Every structure is written in structure tokens, then in C-alpha cells.
Amino acid sequence: MVRLITHNLLACHVKGCNTNNFPLQFQDVQIELREADFNADFLRGFLPKIEWNALVDAARQLGDTSLPQEQPTMIDDDFLKALHHVLLEIHVEEGAMVCPNCKHVYPIASGIPNMLLAEHEIG
Amino acid sequence: MRDPYLFVFAQVHEDFRVPEILSIAELNGFTIAFSESPDPSRPFMVLELEDEQHARILARRCILIKAIYEYYGRGSTYEELHEANKGKRHLWSRYIKNTSFKFNVTAHNHTVPQWRQREVVESFSYMDFQGEIDMKNPDIILGCFEEYPSRSGTTREKHEGDGDFIQVWFGRLIEDGSARPLVKKFDVKKRLYYGNTSMEAEMSLLMANQSLASPGKLIYDPFVGTGSMAYTTAYFGAQFFGSDIDGRQMRGKEKQPGIIRAAAQYGVSSRILDLCTFDVTHDPWRCGELFDAIITDPPYGVRAGAKRLGRKKYRPDLPRSSPASIDDQPYIPPTKPYELAELAKDLVLLGRYLLKPGGRLVFFLPTVTDEYQEVDVHTMLCEGMEVIANSLQDFGSWGRRLVTVRKTTAETYPAPSFDAGISMASRAVDGVEEGTSHVPAHQDFRRKYFEGFRKTGESDK
Numbered sequence: 001m002v003r004l005i006t007h008n009l010l011a012c013h014v015k016g017c018n019t020n021n022f023p024l025q026f027q028d029v030q031i032e033l034r035e036a037d038f039n040a041d042f043l044r045g046f047l048p049k050i051e052w053n054a055l056v057d058a059a060r061q062l063g064d065t066s067l068p069q070e071q072p073t074m075i076d077d078d079f080l081k082a083l084h085h086v087l088l089e090i091h092v093e094e095g096a097m098v099c100p101n102c103k104h105v106y107p108i109a110s111g112i113p114n115m116l117l118a119e120h121e122i123g
Numbered sequence: 124m125r126d127p128y129l130f131v132f133a134q135v136h137e138d139f140r141v142p143e144i145l146s147i148a149e150l151n152g153f154t155i156a157f158s159e160s161p162d163p164s165r166p167f168m169v170l171e172l173e174d175e176q177h178a179r180i181l182a183r184r185c186i187l188i189k190a191i192y193e194y195y196g197r198g199s200t201y202e203e204l205h206e207a208n209k210g211k212r213h214l215w216s217r218y219i220k221n222t223s224f225k226f227n228v229t230a231h232n233h234t235v236p237q238w239r240q241r242e243v244v245e246s247f248s249y250m251d252f253q254g255e256i257d258m259k260n261p262d263i264i265l266g267c268f269e270e271y272p273s274r275s276g277t278t279r280e281k282h283e284g285d286g287d288f289i290q291v292w293f294g295r296l297i298e299d300g301s302a303r304p305l306v307k308k309f310d311v312k313k314r315l316y317y318g319n320t321s322m323e324a325e326m327s328l329l330m331a332n333q334s335l336a337s338p339g340k341l342i343y344d345p346f347v348g349t350g351s352m353a354y355t356t357a358y359f360g361a362q363f364f365g366s367d368i369d370g371r372q373m374r375g376k377e378k379q380p381g382i383i384r385a386a387a388q389y390g391v392s393s394r395i396l397d398l399c400t401f402d403v404t405h406d407p408w409r410c411g412e413l414f415d416a417i418i419t420d421p422p423y424g425v426r427a428g429a430k431r432l433g434r435k436k437y438r439p440d441l442p443r444s445s446p447a448s449i450d451d452q453p454y455i456p457p458t459k460p461y462e463l464a465e466l467a468k469d470l471v472l473l474g475r476y477l478l479k480p481g482g483r484l485v486f487f488l489p490t491v492t493d494e495y496q497e498v499d500v501h502t503m504l505c506e507g508m509e510v511i512a513n514s515l516q517d518f519g520s521w522g523r524r525l526v527t528v529r530k531t532t533a534e535t536y537p538a539p540s541f542d543a544g545i546s547m548a549s550r551a552v553d554g555v556e557e558g559t560s561h562v563p564a565h566q567d568f569r570r571k572y573f574e575g576f577r578k579t580g581e582s583d584k
Contacts, residue, residue, distance in 0.1 A: 001383075006364070006397040011409040022409055036393045041339040042362065049413060088396075110378055112370055115401035118456055122405055122432050 001111025002092040004062075005046070008055050010113075012099035012106075014121040020101040023054035026061055027105070029095030036088040043080050043087070050087075059086045125156055125171035128178050129192040129294040131268065132166045133303060134231075136329065140187050142512035142527065143332050144170075147184045150335045153177045166231055167270060167292050169194050175297060182298040186305065186328045192266055192294030201246055204291050208250075215250065215295065223257035225264050232271040236282045243267060264296040302328075308389075309355060315388045316381030318372060322351035322420050326516070326525075331355035333485040333512065333527045334416035341396070343414045343477065345403040345470075348372045350382035350395075352418045357391035361415070368430055368458065370400035402432045403473065404461075404541040411476040411538065418485045421470060423463050423568055430458035431541075463489070464566040468503040471528060472539035475508050480533040484508070489523045491571050494564035500526055502563045507532030520576040521568075 012021035052071040059067055066082040097106045097113060104121070107114050132140050141161060148155050156171040166189075172178055178191040193214060196207025208215075218224065226247070228240040235243070247265075254262070269288040309324035311317045322330070330352055334342055338360030344352050347365030349372055357363045365382065367373055375381030386392040401407060422430075434457045467488055474484035490499060500510055512527035 001380075001395075001397050003397055006399070009409050009413065010399075010407045013405060013407040034393065037338075039339050042341070045339065046341070049410065051409070110374065110380055111383075112373060112380060112398050112400060114370060115366075115399055115407045116368070116456055117402075117405055117432060119432075119434070 002097075002108050002113050003088055004055060004058050004090055005087040006113075007058055007092075007097070008050055008087075010097070010115065012102060012104055013115070014099065014102050014104050014117060017099060017102040017104070021099055023051070023058060023100075024097035024106065025100055026058065026092065027096045027098050029062065029092045029108070031062055032091045032093050033089055034091055036084070038081070038084050040077075040080050043083055044075065046087075047075070047083075055086065059090070062090055062092070064090060125173055126175075127158065127169050127171050127194040128297065129194040129266075129292055130168045130170055131189045131192070131266075132168070133187050133189050133300075134166055136187060136325070136514070136516065137163045137166075138514040138516070139329050139525065140168075142514055142525075143185050143187055143329060144181055145512070146333050146335060146527075147181055148177070150184075150337060151177070151180050153180075165270065167268065167290070169197075178297045182300045182302075184302050184332065185300065186302050186325060186332065188300035189303070190266070190299045191297045193297055195293045195295065197290055197292045199288075199290055201243070201291060204293055205246065205249070208247075208293055218254070218263055218295075219251055220253055222252070222254040222262045223260075224252055224254055225256065225258055225261035226267065227264060228267045228269075230269040230271060230288070232273050233269065233284070233288070234282070235269060236285060239285065266292075266294055266296055268292045305355075305358075309358075311351075314354075314385050316349060316375050316385040317351075318349040320420075320422070321349045324355075327351045327355045330418050330420075330485050330525065331359055333525065334361075334418045334483055336361040336416070336418075340415040341413065342416045342418055344419045345406075345417065345473070346419045346421050347382070347398065348420070348422075349375075350385060350398075351420070353382055353395055354386055354389050354391060356416075356418060357386060357394040358389055360394075362394050362396045364396045364399075364414075366399040366401055366403070366406070368400070368402045368432070373398045373400070402430075402458075404431045404469065406538075408477065408538070412479050412535065414477050414482060415479055416483045416485060417470075417474050417478060419470070420487045421463070421466055423466075423487075423489045423565075431461045432456055433459045462566070463568045464503070464563055467565065468505075469539055469541055471503050471505055471508050472536075474528060475505060475530055475532070475536050476538050478530045480530060482530045483511075484526075484528040484530070486526055487523045488526050488565050489521060489568050489572075490564040491568070491576050492517070492520055492522050492564075493576070495522075496564065499563035499565060500524070504528070507534065507536070521572065 056067050056069055064086055067086055072079055092108055093111050095108050140163060158171055161168045182188050182191050195211045196204050198204035226244045228235055228243045270290045271288050305328055306325045311321050311324055336342055336356040336359035340361040342356045342361045343364045345366055347367045353363045353365055373380055373382050382398060383392050386395045500513055508528050509531045511529050514525045515522050
């Protein structure tokens, strides 16, 4: 768990941390690969929501270089298969996500990230 | 060209029947016509469909459908029924030759004695079916249902009142409902992981159908708890995302999170996209319009009170808590109670932000039966969000309503501010005048529950 699809949707939400608060940086991660159902419609529908550079960088940080640096304009089956694997089959089980701006550490334990904030961070 | 079909419903959750079939019809892109306004208290309804295949789709997905028949007729007496049935000869004449058949004569709220079942079958002899009677594998099954008034709570002889039915219905079986066994499959007691706030299987299935769960959809529960709705929505093919302010509910005691273990039991763990610990009023979503549906049973304070980050009162005497304070313990920030009426309003605003256009918000709202008014549900609405179903599960002095709201707007709205106490007037909607003093029956629900729903003015003696 903490798949890259989730990572691509989460930003640091500490009060006042509004710039450079995405994407969160992985730290000390343990990864597992697990197969998921392939659904082309789901991927096509989700593509407009993806921050492409953040996805490619996160994948490379975790050792997967199957995605091109530039988002292709032609969406073919090979591309969708690669996208499927990166978005849905790489699971970060342990480690943390760190805000590049305020350095807040969001720990990940047994695949569940803790995105709670401390009292002084909610204002 | 529409044809009438006889729907036979399970004798539970009557308020949920029509919303469920309308949802599954919408999910599959067809419509259902009502030739008469349905009486939801009765388990028989005649509804019009464009295609027999639509009846099959409904029978395979709707939890509350027992069976669907091609409709031949009804009557308050057998004479009336036979008259109607003779008028439908063009529908059944093709079965007269070379078709094996079977007659089922049953009753609702009654048992028809064997000797009269035979009599009823013989009364249809004018149909002149020449095929074999085959009790095991007939080509067609004809169903005759006598509907009796409920006589629960009274004692009577075994067959007393036999024949005094309100109505008798007749038709040819299209398909038996095959979704009802899912209620057993998802039985909470047989689940590997559950808690004392887990939603019963039948309701979590009905909620999944209201959310139009299907392959390719992304569905979110912001109060996921022990994941009751995760399993049913994922079973119908949707991708599911859950979050909760309390991670312990999602995890349980073993290393592998409880929700994942239970999902694996149902073969759907790969569709639990992710689980996340955060407070819905301080959420980390980068953008809105992410989900096809939001499905949730908000904590309304009886077994589990709603909480949000913050303190009840500002306490300058206490040191500020900080995530780094204790090294070996997970940091648990302070929380404060979250009033149900506020939570419900925030949930609708959150739905408008996070749902795609046309997406659905499906959630339970507990209300005090005596105080409930139709306007209550509207007090929490906002522009661009429209109630499309509101079904009561009645527990007597209180009940809970499964509310389905559709996002009708394609405009982009900002994330809600979650500031409790935004004036009611700014959310005034049709039927609610500005400055109204009406208090919805779900406000302060927890206190009313523990006071036993006494009427205002009654006091302790």
C-alpha cells in the first residue's frame, strides 16, 4: 500500500505550507510489488488528474524507469500497461513521506500513511 | 415499447426498494416506468421495462429483488385474475404447445393448503397448456401469488382465513433474484475482521448499489472504520479508497491491516487502492473532482462519537503536543467532538469538492422519528448537490436515513473550510426560508439518544 496513485494525490497540508508542498519525498522505504486488475478505462479516466512529473520522479526514486519523462500524446496499450504497473502495482509498505517545503514527516506503517497533523500545524 | 413486469421483493427495507432498482437501471443505462405510483409497503409491484434483458440485469444485481415475472394479471378474486389473464393470451399462447411447465402457488403472510393449491392450478386449465408438467427442469415456471394482510401478533388456526387475500398476482418467471445470497456471503460474523460499529452486510450492499459501484469507478469512504463498505463496492468492481482519523480501526491487532485481511477473504484486496490515516476536516488531497462516489456511515455518536482534530477548549496551561514528543509511541493529536448536524453539512460540501460531476454521495443520517421533517435533509444541502433518494430504516423512536445526493454541477468548487457555525442563511435552499429557526431532527442526536428521545418539556421525575 501507498501506491503511487495515492502518492500523486497527497500534498502536505500543514497550515501555511502552500508552496512546494508536493510531491512528498519518499524516505527509507520498503517496497512490495503486487499484481492488480488491469482496467484501461479507469487509467484513461484518471490520466487527466495525474501530475506527470511527480509520478515519473516518484517511480524513478523507487527504481522504476518504465515511464517516459514527457507524457506521451499517443495513448497505446504498451503505455497503459506501464502506467498501470507504476500507478497500481508498486506498494510502499514502510518508510515515510517528507514535505519538501516544511519537512513534515508523514510515517508509513504496514502500508498505511499517517497524514494526521499536530496541534500547532492546524492553526 | 414497454411491457409490464411483476416484481416480487424481499420483505425487508421496503423504503430502499425503488431507489435500488432506479440506481441499477441508471448504472446500466436504461429506465423503469411506473404505470401506477408504487406502494412500497407491499412486496409486489408492476413496473414497465423496455427489454426483458433489463429485468435480468436487475434480478442479478438488486439485493431486495426475490424474482421478476412477465406480468399476466391480477385480481381481488380469481375470476378477476382469470379475466385479466385471458386478455394476455398473446403473451402466453406460444407456450401452449411443446413447452414443459410448472405452476407455483404461494402466498405472502399465509400458507395455501395443498388441496387448494391443486384447485388453483386446475382453475388455469383454460390456458390449455399441452406440454409436460415437469417439476425439476421445466421450460417455464408460472407463478401465482396470493397477498394477505399482515397478521403478525395474532394467533389463528393453521389455514384460517384461507382465500381472504387482498390481491392475487400471476405471471411467468423471467429470473429469480441472484443477488440476495450476497447478504450471507458478506455476513459480518463470518468476516475475518470487524468491529462493533461494522455495518450489517445487507445495508453495506444496498449502499454499494446506491453508489453505482462498478469496474473502473473510484469510490471513497472518509470514515472507513473497519471497512464495511470497502468490501461490497470492491466486490462490484470499483476501486476503493478509505481514510479514518483513527488508524487503529483500519489496522486491528495484526501486522497486516484488518481491512486488507477481510478484503482478501472476499478476493478483492487488490481493489482496496489505499487506506490513509487523517482527519476529514484536515485532509491532504491535492485537488478535487477525484471520485465517482463517496459512501460512508458517519460516526454519529452512539457507539463511536465523531471527532476532529483540535481541542474542546484552548488550554494555555498545557504544553503544546508535538509529534516528536515521545519516541517509541505513535503520536496521537488531541481531538474534539464533531456535532452531527455540522458533520452532515460539511460532508455535502466535501462531496461537492471531491466528486466528479454526476458523482454520488451516499451516507446514513440518524434522525429522531417524532421530530423528523422532510426539510431536515435539505438543511444540509448546498448549491449543485441534489437529493435523489432518502430511505428510512426504522428502529421505532429513532431511525436512520440512507441519503443519496447527486452532484448536479460541473463547476469546480474549492475545498470546504470546515468552520463550524457558518450561518444557516448562507445555505438557504428551496423550502427553507432565511432566518428559519427549524432545528433538524438529526441535530444533537447523541444527546437525544441517551436521553431516550423524550419530548421537549418532559423532565426527570
